[in-house]
Amino acid sequence: RVTLARGVLVIALVSLAPFLGNSSSGNSLWLYVSLCLIALILDGADGKVARATDTETNFGARFDMELDALFILVLCLAVLALERAGFWVLALGLMRYGFLMAGKAWPFINGTLPDSFRRKTVCVWQLVTLMVALLPVTPDALAFWSLILALALLSHSFATDIRWLYRIFAKQRVRHDPN
Numbered sequence: 001r002v003t004l005a006r007g008v009l010v011i012a013l014v015s016l017a018p019f020l021g022n023s024s025s026g027n028s029l030w031l032y033v034s035l036c037l038i039a040l041i042l043d044g045a046d047g048k049v050a051r052a053t054d055t056e057t058n059f060g061a062r063f064d065m066e067l068d069a070l071f072i073l074v075l076c077l078a079v080l081a082l083e084r085a086g087f088w089v090l091a092l093g094l095m096r097y098g099f100l101m102a103g104k105a106w107p108f109i110n111g112t113l114p115d116s117f118r119r120k121t122v123c124v125w126q127l128v129t130l131m132v133a134l135l136p137v138t139p140d141a142l143a144f145w146s147l148i149l150a151l152a153l154l155s156h157s158f159a160t161d162i163r164w165l166y167r168i169f170a171k172q173r174v175r176h177d178p179n
Contacts, residue, residue: 002042002045002046003046003063003064003067006039006043006067007067009035009038009039010039010070012035013035013036013039013071013074014074014077016032016078017074017077017078017081018077018081019081020081021081021083029082029135030135030136032134033131033135036071036075036127036131036134039071040124040127043064043071043127047064068123068127069096069097072093072123072126072130073093075134076092076093076094077090077093078134079143084138084140084147085144089147089151091151092150092154095155095158099158099162108165108168108169109162109165111169113161116161118157118160119157122154122157125150126153129146129149129150133147
């Protein structure tokens with residue numbers, strides 16, 4: 001239920017993101033970022049609630065992960081609408097979807113990844129960096145360079161996961177190769 005409530009909030013944020021560029025008052029940006037902060041807090045709470053109430057499911061974990069990806073894409077669209085970064089900022093929000101598409105071409109990418117503190121940290125870094133970039137008080141240079149750093153960290157994280165998945169795939173092929 002916590003994840004579902006966050007989903008409703010993220011959908012509301014999706015509908016508002018394209019209009020942020022037309023906003024003449026900083027108050028609407030503060031409200032938008034405040035709603036984003038609530039969504040981020042709910043993201044931190046949903047797993048704890050599921051574990052505490054013994055209601056964890058694979059579906060819930062997957063729903064949470066895909067909602068995180070959508071939330072990041074929404075924040076990228078908001079940053080783009082405010083012209084705080086160029087179209088390149090969409091790479092932060094589209095990388096997850098590119099990873100899924102790559103799994104169609106290279107099946108080893110569809111392997112199961114173990115839990116990763118690195119992956120979770122990079123995800124939170126992205127969310128916070130994008131939210132800070134939306135704040136009216138954030139200098140343009142700080143927004144730009146922190147988003148560049150977020151993109152570099154995310155690219156490294158995905159490359160690390162792809163390399164790990166390929167190594168596991170290669171080891172399994174060697175074990176099953178009759179030659």
